[in-house]
Amino acid sequence: MPDPIIRAEHLSRSFGAIKAVDDLTLEVPAGVVFGFLGPNGAGKTTTIHLLLGLIQPTEGQAWVMGFDIRKRAEEIRTHSGALLEFAGLYERMSAEDNLDLYGRIYKMPTAARRTRTRELLEPLDLWERRKDRVGTWSRGMKQKLAVARALFHRPPLVFLDEPTAGFDPVAAAAVRKDLASLVAHEGVTVFLNTHNLTEAEQLCAQVGVIRAGKLLAMGSPDALRMRDKSPRVKITGRGFDERMVALLRQRPEVARVDHLPDRLEIELLDEKSRNGPLVSLIVQNGGEVEEISREGTSFEELFLTLMREEKP
Amino acid sequence: MNDFWTIVWKETKDSTFSGRRSELIVPLVVVAIMGIVIPWQIGHLWLALSPAMITIVCYIPFHLTTSYICDAVAGERERHTLETLLASRVSDRAILWGKITVSVAYAWGLALIGLLLGLVVSNRLSGQGHWEFYHPIGIFLETLVLTLLGSLLSANAGVLISLRAATLRQAQQTMAVGTLILLIAIVLILKSVPSGEIERLTESQLILFFIGGFTLTNLILMGILSASFQRSRLI
Numbered sequence: 106m107p108d109p110i111i112r113a114e115h116l117s118r119s120f121g122a123i124k125a126v127d128d129l130t131l132e133v134p135a136g137v138v139f140g141f142l143g144p145n146g147a148g149k150t151t152t153i154h155l156l157l158g159l160i161q162p163t164e165g166q167a168w169v170m171g172f173d174i175r176k177r178a179e180e181i182r183t184h185s186g187a188l189l190e191f192a193g194l195y196e197r198m199s200a201e202d203n204l205d206l207y208g209r210i211y212k213m214p215t216a217a218r219r220t221r222t223r224e225l226l227e228p229l230d231l232w233e234r235r236k237d238r239v240g241t242w243s244r245g246m247k248q249k250l251a252v253a254r255a256l257f258h259r260p261p262l263v264f265l266d267e268p269t270a271g272f273d274p275v276a277a278a279a280v281r282k283d284l285a286s287l288v289a290h291e292g293v294t295v296f297l298n299t300h301n302l303t304e305a306e307q308l309c310a311q312v313g314v315i316r317a318g319k320l321l322a323m324g325s326p327d328a329l330r331m332r333d334k335s336p337r338v339k340i341t342g343r344g345f346d347e348r349m350v351a352l353l354r355q356r357p358e359v360a361r362v363d364h365l366p367d368r369l370e371i372e373l374l375d376e377k378s379r380n381g382p383l384v385s386l387i388v389q390n391g392g393e394v395e396e397i398s399r400e401g402t403s404f405e406e407l408f409l410t411l412m413r414e415e416k417p
Numbered sequence: 418m419n420d421f422w423t424i425v426w427k428e429t430k431d432s433t434f435s436g437r438r439s440e441l442i443v444p445l446v447v448v449a450i451m452g453i454v455i456p457w458q459i460g461h462l463w464l465a466l467s468p469a470m471i472t473i474v475c476y477i478p479f480h481l482t483t484s485y486i487c488d489a490v491a492g493e494r495e496r497h498t499l500e501t502l503l504a505s506r507v508s509d510r511a512i513l514w515g516k517i518t519v520s521v522a523y524a525w526g527l528a529l530i531g532l533l534l535g536l537v538v539s540n541r542l543s544g545q546g547h548w549e550f551y552h553p554i555g556i557f558l559e560t561l562v563l564t565l566l567g568s569l570l571s572a573n574a575g576v577l578i579s580l581r582a583a584t585l586r587q588a589q590q591t592m593a594v595g596t597l598i599l600l601i602a603i604v605l606i607l608k609s610v611p612s613g614e615i616e617r618l619t620e621s622q623l624i625l626f627f628i629g630g631f632t633l634t635n636l637i638l639m640g641i642l643s644a645s646f647q648r649s650r651l652i
Binding site for chain 1: 423506630
């Protein structure tokens with residue numbers, strides 16, 4: 106499988122005057138869960154449609170698994186699975202038949218289809234209800250079945266478009282958990298569209314942040330958190346003086362120290378720096394520590410900053 | 418070809434043939450009307466293939482196809498299952514012709530069952546002691562062809578309308594209006610021909626005239642559909 110598994114260069118798609126995707130350049134490495142993060146209407150779904158070759162770009166180019174999206178879209182769809190905005194299940198058909206249909210589409214032999222149905226439905230606790238009409242199922246069950254359908258023919262790449270959108274927190278967590286274990290078990294690359302920050306943080310090794318069709322940032326969630334703001338340690342207590350502050354400033358991991366009446370606020374250079382040596386230094390120099398709290402940039406904070414600051 | 422049969426399998430599973438009793442109501446009512454109610458009412462004349470009977474035999478499958486195909490295309494789009502199907506490797510053509518084939522086969526098959534049942538009922542009611550078939554046999558065969566082409570016309574037009582309709586309801590309403598326009602057009606065409614000309618035509622020639630018209634219209638519609646039934650337009 107080529108690495109990067111997805112490569113887009115200056116990809117754009119307009120619908121009349123609206124640029125749904127605007128000059129998108131990105132690379133998705135093989136074997137990771139890549140989160141495509143953005144608010145509603147950011148261009149995430151259009152990007153999936155473009156990468157699947159369902160619509161043509163107005164400008165730019167992209168390759169998925171080495172196949173050109175303009176010329177070899179059928180091969181992309183043959184070697185990938187997709188769960189689009191809606192589950193897209195046939196509600197009058199049983200769960201088993203829904204999976205069987207996609208097995209037939211991907212030319213899997215009958216025995217392989219049967220084995221695969223069990224293999225996927227058992228861990229999702231859906232096996233016992235495989236003969237039920239899907240229309241009688243809960244939304245969470247349907248979504249789990251739709252994920253199973255996307256993985257049914259063992260594609261090396263799966264596109265998932267907001268798989269937990271509109272779910273209550275418990276159902277979303279359940280789907281997320283099943284999704285994570287299925288993906289880990291199957292070893293596929295996942296292109297995950299989401300506006301759920303927890304989902305992106307929990308599932309994704311790489312994240313791209315998009316707004317109004319433009320890619321604003323890309324990298325691992327940790328790297329993105331570090332991109333904007335350094336971690337800060339707040340130490341509350343007594344006996345803090347200027348000599349102690351000067352000693353703290355000399356430490357290599359410290360970027361800045363603010364001395365406030367009841368506390369010290371220390372900005373660190375690196376997320377990995379430990380609090381222990383700083384506390385020891387304070388105590389050894391006569392300080393009394395009552396409380397320590399550490400603040401990094403939360404993913405939510407980062408996302409909101411990106412949404413506010415970088416107007417396209 | 419494999420894709421085509423997969424879509425045929427899917428269409429049968431997702432419709433009347435899914436095995437649920439509620440799905441059997443429509444086909445049973447249709448067969449009962451064509452095979453029992455009408456032959457019961459008009460008796461042995463049902464076998465004589467009058468113009469009125471031919472119209473009934475053609476119209477019922479035409480109407481059935483209309484509702485089936487709108488659900489298969491506009492309905493699937495409304496239920497967002499078509500989008501998922503389009504994101505798979507299955508070809509546009511397999512989807513199109515699979516849906517058309519099942520809708521036509523469903524409606525025409527029901528018409529054949531209705532005719533068969535009507536044959537039995539008419540003969541049982543006539544009490545003539547011997548069995549009679551639909552006659553003249555030539556007209557019967559032409560009627561079967563016309564019924565098939567009528568269903569195909571309905572399916573082709575239904576797909577075209579469904580492609581442009583935002584919802585299933587809109588597609589069905591447009592089809593209903595379209596059917597009305599088609600019927601009025603047929604009446605106007607027949608009226609525009611000098612009365613002597615029509616009278617000179619035999620019943621068989623008149624059916625052949627419609628077979629020709631339906632064939633030509635179907636070919637045109639199928640050409641348009643082949644060009645317009647594309648993923649990028651369906652998403």
